[in-house]
Amino acid sequence: MLGWGGQAGVVSTSRPLVATSSHTARLHRMVRDMFKMVQTAPQSNLNTLRVLLLAALLGLPLPLASCGDDGGGGGTGESAQPNTSGDGGATTGDNTPTGGDGTSSPSRGCLDFDLLEASAKVPSNITLLFSVKTCDGDPRPGLKADDFTITEDDATISAFESRQTILPRSVGFDLYSIVLLDMSGSIIGSGSIPLVQNAARTFIDQVVVDQRVAIVLFDGRRELETLVDFTDDPQVLYDGIDSLSDYEPVDPSTNLNGAVEAALSMLDREARLSLDKINGGSLILFTDGTDQASRVSDEAILDAIDKTPHTVFAVGLGEEVDPEHLGAIGKDGAEFAATEDIVDAFNRVAERLQAESQKYYVLGYCSPKRAGEHTLALEVEGNRGDLTYDFAADDFGPGCDPTDFTLRDGTSAD
Template sequence: MKSFFRTFSALFILTLIMSCGNADDDIDLNLNLGEGLGQGKPVDDCLGLEEGDLVLSIQDQFTTAPGKVSIFFKVSDTNGNPVSGLTADQFTIYEQGRNDDCFNTISTSESFARISPNSQIFSNNTLLVLDLSNSVLESSLEELKIASTSFINNVMPETPLESNKMAIYWFDGEDKLHLLNELTSSRTELAAAIDGITDDISSDPSTDLYGAVIKVSDIASDLIKETTARDNIGAASVVIFTDGTDQASRFTESAALKKVDEANANISFFSIGLGSEIDTQVLSDIGKTATVFATNKEELEDTFNDISDKVSERANSFYLFEYCSPKRDGSGENNLAIQVKTGAREGAVQTKFNAKGFTGGCE
């Protein structure tokens, strides 16, 4: 049974790292009550660890009898860029009990340390939003369909996972964000939806770009709220493609950017622009996490692949790290530090856990 740690000192709430570029600086604010290191804090000086290039942001932590400690965290560099692909042997565990002057290293092999599937506590949703206004349908629809299918295959696992889903929306000049395919974990279903797009799908040749941004931001925010209500952690990636500027003038640029700027910090925004009629600054502001541009339709697949790599890196930078602690019932509250090293980069974070109910043996 999970015993969640929810109370944290205001002393450890750090200032949010702000980015001028397209950095992925998302932290789950709903559960962490803070930013930066999330539930963690900088490690004690007695460990002698230098300030590192990596940031471990603890999103959640819990214990499971008879002695398992589970820490769910996101790894990024100091610029907020996600770090994916880490393995258990790249982590070092340190524990400090009430009788210890400093921390003791816990063997990762003897403690059965592992990176575990995080689907039971984490949901990741991708919202792909396509401009299907007249200019796209007449000149670049087939290239867009190829690029979108490639994006789906890159982002979605071949074996469907309930914790990883995607939905596809499209917009034209109507005051509506059209649903092409609802959230699903099946990339076959998503690809079929893309394949089914025809050049007569739209009846309004205008472009309601700002309306699409506002509406999909609300959808992503609602998904995060639904996930949090289930006591899980949620992340969402919004990916918007367009080949032009807002022509409908139904909503303002400032209203759209306000939605993006004020969205839950675990929502990332990506944008893809095509051709010479786009406003690169506006698209960069909308795609605050990352933005790419294609000068012609032949480059579309490459630009979609660039964004799919960034979406996947972000999702795979969340880790559920678990190990069996040697602490036992009666030892009370213990300090825990986790250090990660990958190449020349390293980082560490410190937190606490209570060994109440811990006995010998561990799954």
């Protein structure tokens, strides 16, 4: 299960992820990155960088910070195992610019790769499932196949010959979200339902492209009420939202903490059902008040939030909310809005959730190797930071289709 927000998540796989090291490949990458730094560094830093470069060439220890720990490679053949983190290069703290449409354009910076799963299979297919963030922790969406440079044993692989391609995210990742709506007496009595409906529709428009969504309601009851179960069908979600026009709460109290605890359990159950893909869940909470039912204490729910690998966002409406508590629940982002601004608040959360989902990539290519063990490295041109993966090319040959990706249960991604 992926936790894709501000805290590290847990990767759910059908086998353990194993990390080994390749010291020669690591040294080559360090020297390469040092050359890049010397070429672009301010004049005042050149002497220091030259000393570090000489140390790298001599194999001496380097006091060099990186985006992430070097992971080396892992495994061979069909059971080949990926690194769990990429070698990050030098940390710079500079942000990567994005275009007006919200997608990133490749430019010089520092990137942090996280290799989540990989495979090397005959005839010569290499498939990598990974995420990309800036070294400041921001998601890096919008990268295209030709933005990536692939090397095998430090020799660049021709993008034309390898036919490297970005596969649809859905073939390797199962992403899903719960929209948890407060339908207690205060919401109904304030006449805010039409605004909540508009905000929910706008949210669905943005996020259902990449994931499945469930709409779940709570009031003062212990149990949640599932309005719409997980689906990627927008019309089913719209119909559920429309049905709220005549909604009447069963218990006018507010079981806020209990509802969040129960929704996290729903995400846990969904993760256990997703065995053939890497999965990630998100919770988006909407409320206009504080916990009144007192079934779950503030301390208990914040402990659960701290431990969950799921992403959690919160939207607070009006002046009755407790900003400190709600902000702590929304560990990956919290928005507070007056009634008339609720649509904008939901939009901001949707944009953040969408960017988080789009930092995940599935890249396939055809290796030219035909025997032996090798180390590949993947990077974005003009940026420091890469990931590495060791693979065996025994029995490799012609006939590779880079889009031919096999899931863990042996079924085709098509």
